Amino acid sequence: MVIEFQDIHKHYGASVANRGISFRVEPGRIHGILGENGAGKSTLMKILSGYTVKTSGRILFDGRPVEYGTPAAALDLGIGMLYQEPLDFLPLTVLENFMLGQASGFLQSRAYYERKLEEWCRQLGFQLNPGLPVGKLTLGERQQLELLRFLTLGVDVLILDEPTTGISPVQKEVLFEALKRLASQGKTLLIVSHKLEDVEALCDRVTVLCDGAVAGNLDAPFDTEQVLGMMFGTPPAPPPRCTASLGSTVLSFEEVSATGGRAGLTRGSASFRRGEVVGLAGLEGSGQGPFLRLAAGLEEPLGGLIRLGERVMNGLDPLEFRRSGVTFLPTARLEEGLVPGLTLSEHFALAFHDRTFVIPWNEVTSWTEKRIDRFRIRGRADSPVESLSGGNQQRILLSLVPEAPIVLLLEQPTRGLDLESARWFWQQLQGLCANGTTILFSSAELDEILRVSHRVLVFYNGSIVLNVKTDETDFNQLGRAIAGKV
Amino acid sequence: MREKSETLKGIAVELCMSLGVVLAFTTAVLLLAKAPPLQGYRYLLEGSLGSWTKIAQVLTVWVPLTLCACGLQYTFRIGLWNIGVEGQVFMGAMGATAALRWGVGSEFPLLWLVLSALAGALSGGVWALLAGLLKSKGGVNEIFGGLGLNFVAQSISLWLIFGPWKRPGIASMSGTEPFPPELWLPSLEGWRVSPHALLFTVAVILGTGRLLQSTRIGLALKAVGGNVRAAPLFGLHAGRWMLLAMVLGGGLAGLAGTFQVTGVYHRLIPSISSQYGYLALLVVMLANYRLLWIPFIAFFFAALNVGSIQLPMMLQVDSSLSGVIQGALVLATLLVHGWREKAAERRDAETARRAGGERHA
CATH class of the missing domain: 3.40.50.300 (P-loop containing nucleotide triphosphate hydrolases)
Incomplete structure (x- = not known):
């Protein structure tokens, strides 16, 4: 699905989070949304996922303007968003969480969904124990589960908010492999991040936001200096190490x-x-x-x-x-x-x-x-x-x-x-x-x-x-x- | 956006809507009971505010109700549900009675009245502390602990009335032997309410407000109530603050019990608390946990209680009608408030969209 943002504005009272954002996201590609804290990336993604309502502007799916205002409505249109903190139910098991929202009817065949979960896991290279309570999983595993849940609900567009925050390097690798596979299957992926290395490793194209507006669009391979320049004006130097002498x-x-x-x-x-x-x-x-x-x-x-x-x-x-x-x-x-x-x-x-x-x-x-x-x-x-x-x-x-x-x-x-x-x-x-x-x-x-x-x-x-x-x-x-x- | 429903106009609108719902509901109940509704309301009004004597009666109910409600401010602030107020009122009444029994025949009745208040506050506070310790040491939720202790307290009072403290000769539901008038809290000529108790209650309201607003106690209670896990990072001992809140709340409930003994019944009776502990919970909820509203709502509830006393005689309607009104009022208020919040949210989203549309058209 092609997503087009046209002049999106979002005001929270007097403060402006998005001021006239326009760009296009192609299907089958991984599109990065870069920007520092407060640049307006989360707001824009919340609008796309139906979590908040835009103040003005248009969103087009495959050229058709769409209007919706709830996450459920967004999901019906095929859009799912993974938040930094997954929205799952900690006391329930992996399988129960997986079944939530997709199992209908009074009698739910656990065996059926267990097979389904296993199959998805194998496809994407995830390892999840269906019987474990979600509260015992790492953040990375909860993220994998949430991802699977969205895929079984049939989403076309997946938004990931800072997906590599708080997960291990191994989990990151698994996640990136899975995301690339999904993109090759024609899904549209939007990654919100401020980590250059992740974006460089993963994305085909990035849109850099700065102070609520689009600072520029770039295609891979990315020039780090150029990206930093768009994000901050001038690239920051890494912080120096403290040189005090050590005591007792x-x-x-x-x-x-x-x-x-x-x-x-x-x-x-x-x-x-x-x-x-x-x-x-x-x-x-x-x-x-x-x-x-x-x-x-x-x-x-x-x-x-x-x-x-x-x-x-x-x-x-x-x-x-x-x-x-x-x-x-x-x-x-x-x-x-x-x-x-x-x-x-x-x-x-x-x-x-x-x-x-x-x-x-x-x-x-x-x-x-x-x-x-x-x-x-x-x-x-x-x-x-x-x-x-x-x-x-x-x-x-x-x-x-x-x-x-x-x-x-x-x-x-x-x-x-x-x-x-x-x-x-x-x-x-x-x-x-x-x-x-x-x-x-x-x-x-x-x-x-x-x-x-x-x-x-x-x-x-x-x-x-x-x-x-x-x-x-x-x-x-x-x-x-x-x-x-x- | 949240402030919207807090404006005076918003409050007035909510109040009118809630009262409308309650009025409709109560009228329906009265009609079902085959009583003329208008008459019923008239008797309620006349029975509570019809004369100075009636108003004085309302104030005697207002004092314990307000004291309990002020005490609940401390526990609600720290996030505890002190359901045990009822039992704390009982314990306060028993503590006060115990002290006064010592003072019978003493040359300094005033001293014994003061001591009885201290004993009452202490008993209520200790009883609340027990519920707090059950929670912090035993992992018993304060709601269950408090409820259990309520029954225990009530049973102890019955045991005392029919056992060790029974009237000479015969134990009776009418309570212990009345104290001599010099051990009664003095009241003005023709008034049944003690001006001392009234003044004291007003002082408690002001003191509670000051304590919660501008002292470290108020801030610490709010902080622990807001996030227990962050408490140690701010140097707060969450468990100790919870116990302090319980003791303060229990102490005030104990004083309410004391007042019932020294100012109203002049003895210990089986239903000494008149369920003011539970009623105070409703008062606080209706006040939306705000101290400012508590005296007014407590007065309204007290008026309903007093006004409904004569309903059985006049209309053959049970006096529990006041309970129906009070309960319906709390439910209706919560309902209307929640409903308006939702409506306001929807409206905000709508106006934001429209304003934005105009700006960028």
Whole structure:
């Protein structure tokens, strides 16, 4: 199906997300939509998938103008969208999720759908256990399931929103193979991304959006400089590594075991020095999550010792960790890090005005405004946090970090951020590191880890399989370790 | 977009629609009961607001209802459903009675009245704390815990009335031996309501507002209620704040029970709470969890309760008609509110589309 956007506008109140977007998407090809955070790509895709209604403009399918306003109506027209967070039912099994929406009638033959699921999996090279609850799957597997569900519903056009965010390199490869196969079968694929490497590896054509408008269309092979130029004006330089000299040991794990996540942690030992930046690499769910939560005191170890300086921290509650200078920024910002419903001011009052009983709201507001300025947050003191974009929520989290934390733990800190935002984020972190803060962060991007950290820990199936200085390793060694080959 | 339904006009429209639904429903019920509806409404009105004595009666109901509803503000703010208010009122009444029994014949009745209030608040608070601990330590949902404790509290009160605290000679449903008048909360000449209780309740409303609006307690309750998982990152001990909210809510419910003993019945009776605990839940829901509305809605509910008392005599209609109206009102309000929200969303989408169309035509 040929999709044509003609002069699409979308206003949210006074703010404009799309201002006159026009371009054409051909069938049988993988079309990338590139742009930094807030460029308007998600909005445009939400319009196409019926999730929101455009303010003006026309959408044409095969030359015919179409009007619809719900995801169900879009699905009837053959359009399905995979969101970053799959819209599935966690307590149900893979098979039950698969059957939802397509099985009709009172008696549903599970065997029939199990065969059907198996067949699709084989066709696309996916491996899904039909009996497993979806809550136990990795993000990548949930994405595969969602993809299959849409295909069985007979969609012609598939929209994928940042499909490689939060999935492992292996899953990414499987996904890319599947997408290429689907394109060759004549499906129209739209990939929303701000990751150049993904787009370069996958797309036949890209449309670059900048500030709500089309900055240009390019065909493969892409010229990286040109694409970056369209996205940002000038290409950003990668963030430099922090060069502070390392001090004494501030945090150590001795043979620590714990449950949590998919793999838990098995007899993990490592120590971290003052001013050190350490990247935690590994497939999602290999033990990095529990490791960070153990270090933050949010989970309790089953065995082993966790020390902050000389002090054994086992069994102490998270508030004691926090008082001792440990700060944790989770990746699920709205679920774990911020409080939906509270304004920015209220967050700052919570974090920084814990000594006074009556809150000095005037003081808090002016303090909040200063922080908004300093951390370049796009929002007002009285905006509820959930009304801000993901990138801005991440900035709020960073702005809530106490003045000079001893240990800063970050879970996938740049997930979902565009290059410019990620670069800015790391500049801030390196300012902290220069003042002696030890930074531990997990990331799915090996590039990022190699660029900014002094040392890398590689997790595989709950164990730390590699602990190496960044200067003494390379992409290949890390890649092998991530896959369990040391 | 959400603010739209919060404007004065929006609220007025919703109120009128809800009242219309309730009026239609209640009229239907009255017709089914073969009672003349207009007469019924007249008796309701006259029976509650017809004279100063009636209004004073309404206020005696208003005090415990408002106290319970204010207490529920704390627990709702942190996301807990404190169904156990009813039992906390019972415990408060028992705590107050226990204190007053000590004070019979004392030379300082005022001291004992103050002590009874403290004992009442403490008993209600401890009873709520129990529900909170059941949740935090035992993993028992506070709704089930509270409901269970309600029955326990009621049973204890019956046991006390028919056992250790029974009237000399004979145990009776009419309750324990009345206290001597010097242990009654003083009321004005000809009024049955105590000005102290009224003033105290007003102070509680103002204090609750201030506490929730501008102190760390209010902010912490809101934060934990908004996202339990983020609480430790802000240095908040979620479990402890939940217990504090329960204790505050239970304490106020306990004071409501105290007032029932010292200000209204002057003894412990089996139905000392008059179900004000459950009614307060309806008040808070109808107020959409907003403190500002609570005193007014509580007054309206109290008026319905008092007004319906004479219905059986005048019209041979059961006095539970007030319950029918109260329940229907809450349901109708929730319904109208939800319906209008949906309509507003649709309208917003439509105007946005049209405005955009004109701009780019």
